[in-house]
Amino acid sequence: MRAHPAGPRHGEIPADRTSVVPADLNDLDPAVWPRGARRDHGVMTLAGNDVRDLAALYGTPLLAMDEQDFRSRCHDFADAFGSAADVHYAAKAFLSSHIVKWLTQEGLSLDVCSGGELRLALRAGFPPERIALHGSNKSQHELEMAVEAGIGAIVIDSFDEIGRLAGISERVNLEAGTVNGSTRRIPVMIRVTVGVEAHTHEFIATAHEDQKFGFSLAGGDAAEGVRRIVACHGLELIGLHSHIGSQIFDPSGFEVSAHRLVVLLKSVIADHPRLAASITTLDLGGGLGIAYTSADTPPPVDAMAKSLTEIVERECQVAGLAVPRIAVEPGRAIVGPGTVTVYEVGTIKDVNLDGGVVRRYVSVDGGMSDNIRTALYDADYTVVLASRSSTAPAARCRVVGKHCESGDIVVRDCYLPADLAVGDLIAVAATGAYCYAMASNYNRLPRPPLVAVADGTSRQLLRRETDDDLQLLETW
Structure with missing residues (x-):
């Protein structure tokens, strides 16, 4: 029995767990998303902050904490x-x-x-x-x-x-x-x-x-x-x-x-x-x-x-x-529940599986360096299209990162709108615990910023690392 999202006891790859297409791909389940998460004209807002504005101001990937x-x-x-x-x-x-x-x-x-x-x-x-x-x-x-x-x-x-x-x-x-x-x-x-x-x-x-x-x-x-x-x-x-x-x-x-x-x-x-x-x-x-x-x-x-x-x-x-x-x-x-990770979609690739099944690989600009839990524990997450809403049918997807690692998976099995496009923003829920805390610089990616949002305003709690930061320990 799988008792929780940390997954099977010995880390084996489980059977596909995505069996039910969500009734509404735009829905934000209040049990999963931060208490201040909403959709305003189709766009996700966090404590009154438009995720597009947050991405423009701080870049992506980005962790936003309510x-x-x-x-x-x-x-x-x-x-x-x-x-x-x-x-x-x-x-x-x-x-x-x-x-x-x-x-x-x-x-x-x-x-x-x-x-x-x-x-x-x-x-x-x-x-x-x-x-x-x-x-x-x-x-x-x-x-x-x-x-x-x-x-x-x-x-x-x-x-x-x-x-x-x-x-x-x-x-x-x-x-x-x-x-x-x-x-x-x-x-x-x-x-x-x-x-x-x-x-x-x-x-x-x-x-x-x-x-x-x-x-x-x-x-x-x-x-x-x-x-x-x-x-x-x-x-x-x-x-x-x-x-x-x-x-x-x-x-x-x-x-x-x-x-x-x-x-x-x-x-x-x-x-x-x-x-x-x-x-x-x-x-x-x-x-x-x-x-x-x-x-x-x-x-x-x-x-x-x-x-x-x-x-x-x-x-x-x-x-x-x-x-x-x-x-x-x-x-x-x-x-855990009050933080959302916002990524930008960079590459979309359809892969034909046995039996005529197609899985869409959605590659984002972060990955296992900012969330190791899926690779480490086979953790489950909820992900949605955040920068807009969509009435397109559901496409079976796997959200993956940009690291040179086949296990670099953010959300193993999910459904996203079929019209998802390069440049869209997607958001992953409940990333406040053991994500930034366990983050790394694998492939020399800088750690993302962590931003607090409240009452329509935002401020950095931790700034984005830069390449200069990563060079500080070099003795040359």
């Missing part, structure tokens, strides 16, 4: 989970200085997983106490930077990391002791591999045993990790963390994960009673899904929040424990 869409989804999560929970935006989905400022203003917390993400957040003024640092191989420098900044939590991922942090804590406290004799404890969480594998792609399923993240629950490593953390007087264990995968629509995986975390918590408190006061948070991770196509049916945020909250409350009641704060880490679910 600022109000992003902010409204921050509100949705904050309101749905309420004051008894912490909503952490997952920076890995996409991060820029402006995103950091929006998150600061909207009151969300932030998860980072590298020194680069942490530096950007701090430089942009994000409150360090609302930052958590993830990562399976944090360097000594990254850990020192996090401790020096006083971030809210470091999510420990290995025994080696406990040792590194113990050394940093000892040094920090020695230095502090020479001044005023104060003792400082570093707040940490422990990432637990709970043995729950969400129905997801092999490469982004992160809680089964055979993978690089966290401490195994079944193997006893999680309990041993807790014991070692408790033995380090400079570390304070404030929570248990898990993450069960990505693009999840069904809360049942979270139910099993929460049950196992609560069982572990009960055991930990039984062995170390003082931790009953310090372990205040159960972090269920991220992975909440979005609609890439009209066939996707993610639950509303408030429904998922209600499910997760009730799951934790029920499990704690059964275990006889006080209910801790819940933390969640949406990234894709906040930034």
Whole structure:
């Protein structure tokens, strides 16, 4: 069963999934497109901005982000989970200085997983106490930077990391002791591999045993990790963390994960009673899904929040424990739906397939350098003609990029108007997460600009790279 758009588990090329011609090729499904997407006299507008004007001003390919869409989804999560929970935006989905400022203003917390993400957040003024640092191989420098900044939590991922942090804590406290004799404890969480594998792609399923993240629950490593953390007087264990995968629509995986975390918590408190006061948070991770196509049916945020909250409350009641704060880490679910990639059509080629079937290859001026997800995960996307509407019949198409790679596919199977022409603009929906964040300079293509649109105006968040930018690292 294909559970989500990341595709089959081993990356094999699937059977053609395009079987139903859309009733209206000009339709913009509100479940898929940004909240500010419309058609005005047939032309797509984004938060009141004509895509033709955006393309003329910034060039193509172009990523356009609806600022109000992003902010409204921050509100949705904050309101749905309420004051008894912490909503952490997952920076890995996409991060820029402006995103950091929006998150600061909207009151969300932030998860980072590298020194680069942490530096950007701090430089942009994000409150360090609302930052958590993830990562399976944090360097000594990254850990020192996090401790020096006083971030809210470091999510420990290995025994080696406990040792590194113990050394940093000892040094920090020695230095502090020479001044005023104060003792400082570093707040940490422990990432637990709970043995729950969400129905997801092999490469982004992160809680089964055979993978690089966290401490195994079944193997006893999680309990041993807790014991070692408790033995380090400079570390304070404030929570248990898990993450069960990505693009999840069904809360049942979270139910099993929460049950196992609560069982572990009960055991930990039984062995170390003082931790009953310090372990205040159960972090269920991220992975909440979005609609890439009209066939996707993610639950509303408030429904998922209600499910997760009730799951934790029920499990704690059964275990006889006080209910801790819940933390969640949406990234894709906040930034994914509000961004559209606009391309210009450059080449159109009809290819005759077996049985007299014709597939039209529509080549655009970007590709796998600005969206690797189709090549990497066999992801599905929705695409429409954006610079005009059309009443022409549907043509079976494959949207491909300009890279010298047969796997350079943006949308594998879709229908576009038969009168699509060179120079037309097409738009691909839901490209806010893991597109720019995973972009490359393959074939030495510069990364596209990312533009925020709001109330009929636009501004660059990230400018287009130039050839001069690509030459900067050359030593000649």
